[in-house]
Amino acid sequence: DTAVSQTPKYLVTQMGNDKSIKCEQNLGHDTMYWYKQDSKKFLKIMFSYNNKELIINETVPNRFSPKSPDKAHLNLHINSLELGDSAVYFCASSQDVGMNTEAFFGQGTRLTVV
Amino acid sequence: KQEVTQIPAALSVPEGENLVLNCSFTDSAIYNLQWFRQDPGKGLTSLLLIQSSQREQTSGRLNASLDKSSGRSTLYIAASQPGDSATYLCAVRNDDYKLSFGAGTTVTVRA
Numbered sequence A: 001d002t003a004v005s006q007t008p009k010y011l012v013t014q015m016g017n018d019k020s021i022k023c024e025q026n027l028g029h030d031t032m033y034w035y036k037q038d039s040k041k042f043l044k045i046m047f048s049y050n051n052k053e054l055i056i057n058e059t060v061p062n063r064f065s066p067k068s069p070d071k072a073h074l075n076l077h078i079n080s081l082e083l084g085d086s087a088v089y090f091c092a093s094s095q096d097v098g099m100n101t102e103a104f105f106g107q108g109t110r111l112t113v114v
Numbered sequence B: 001k002q003e004v005t006q007i008p009a010a011l012s013v014p015e016g017e018n019l020v021l022n023c024s025f026t027d028s029a030i031y032n033l034q035w036f037r038q039d040p041g042k043g044l045t046s047l048l049l050i051q052s053s054q055r056e057q058t059s060g061r062l063n064a065s066l067d068k069s070s071g072r073s074t075l076y077i078a079a080s081q082p083g084d085s086a087t088y089l090c091a092v093r094n095d096d097y098k099l100s101f102g103a104g105t106t107v108t109v110r111a
Helices: none
Strands: A004-007 A010-013 A019-025 A031-037 A043-050 A053-057 A064-070 A073-078 A087-094 A103-105 A109-113 B004-007 B010-014 B019-025 B030-038 B044-051 B056-059 B062-067 B072-077 B086-094 B099-101 B105-110
Touching: A004 A087, A010 A019, A019 A031, A019 A087, A019 A109, A031 A073, A043 A064, A043 A073, A043 B099, A073 A087, A103 B044, B004 B086, B010 B019, B019 B030, B019 B086, B019 B105, B030 B062, B030 B072, B044 B056, B044 B062, B044 B072, B072 B086
Parallel strands: A010 A109, B010 B105
Antiparallel strands: A004 A019, A019 A073, A031 A043, A031 A087, A043 A053, A064 A073, A087 A103, A087 A109, B004 B019, B019 B072, B030 B044, B030 B086, B056 B062, B062 B072, B086 B099, B086 B105
């Protein structure tokens, strides 16, 4: 039973298109995140929601918009895709934002923009 | 801004040898530190979580130490096996709720 699941696993699309990546967690966690892993394998935080409230909004293009319909879901919508958006996007969740919280990650979505 | 560094970037050892992976961070005011494993093309698997008040954490052949004042953590993997080949990532959580990652150490265990 997958704890943090993302769909799709692979996404190939043309420049200029709009796409969404979905994430769901069945751990009962309050906090969810989106991370981007670039070609050098470096992971960087993009967004985080706690109890459906946006708490982290890093400096990313406003073409990226997260949406959290409920605590168990955090989706990422990307408008007007560019070549540089090609990366692996990871969703994660944690119980809360407290000191002892452990993060759990999904399997990633490999986005390729052509 | 928290910066996390992992050394070495890559490591190749014969099977059975112990592995020592290093992680350093610039801001010692951390909430906790987490070690992950990432297999090629896969997601991140949490290995160990060390809270800021702890000095070490153990799970099976894995042992992680934390020296918060000097901004260092070390992951020890005893009696390495080919199945331990992966990239190991260190991440620290500060009070800004973010997990800051190192670039990882890619480990190859030769049979």
